[in-house]
Amino acid sequence: MPETRFKIGELAKQAGVTPRTIHYYVHTGLLPPPHGRGRYSYYTEEHLRRLRIIRQLQRYFIPLRRIKEALRLKSLEEIEEEVARTHRVTHEYQDVLRVHMPTVPERTTWERIVLQDGLEIHYRLPMGTGVQQFIEFILQQARAWPREGSPAKADEG
Numbered sequence: 001m002p003e004t005r006f007k008i009g010e011l012a013k014q015a016g017v018t019p020r021t022i023h024y025y026v027h028t029g030l031l032p033p034p035h036g037r038g039r040y041s042y043y044t045e046e047h048l049r050r051l052r053i054i055r056q057l058q059r060y061f062i063p064l065r066r067i068k069e070a071l072r073l074k075s076l077e078e079i080e081e082e083v084a085r086t087h088r089v090t091h092e093y094q095d096v097l098r099v100h101m102p103t104v105p106e107r108t109t110w111e112r113i114v115l116q117d118g119l120e121i122h123y124r125l126p127m128g129t130g131v132q133q134f135i136e137f138i139l140q141q142a143r144a145w146p147r148e149g150s151p152a153k154a155d156e157g
Contacts, residue, residue: 005042008034015051022051030054030068049076056083115142 008019015022022043025031031050034041050071057067057079070079113121113135121138123131 004045005035006044006048007042011043011047011051014048016055017051022047025051025054028064028068030064030071046076049080053079053083056087060086113139115139 006014008022012019012022022031026033031047034043034047036042053071053076054064054067057070058064074082109125110122111125112123115121115138121135123135127135
């Protein structure tokens with residue numbers, strides 16, 4: 001069976017990276033150089049497998065220097081097996097979370113206002129008009145409230 005050969009653009013498309021990324025990986029030793037020279041250079045299935053492994057490991061936030069070390073110390077088959085095992089465990093964990101936490105909270109942005117030492121208001125963005133009006137009301141009340149160390153207002157009535 002003839003060996004599959006890729007030009008850099010074809011390899012980049014298959015792997016979901018840019019040609020510039022491929023050049024960088026070759027330069028840093030993550031990928032072996034292409035076979036041939038100049039416009040006759042080509043990449044093989046091994047290059048594609050390595051790129052796919054690199055991409056998968058990056059999804060787990062593994063730094064390139066560690067990926068390079070793994071590629072140097074282990075065979076592609078060993079790494080692919082480890083990645084597949086990690087992927088299975090991750091999905092099993094996510095399935096458990098779905099069962100026990102039917103609504104996984106979405107990531108949100110929160111802001112805070114410090115009213116005084118030890119007292120803060122936290123609110124989620126984007127805030128609705130009602131929340132904004134309520135916060136403004138609380139701020140007005142907080143400005144009128146006596147601070148620690150200042151003379152308290154006498155109770156009326």
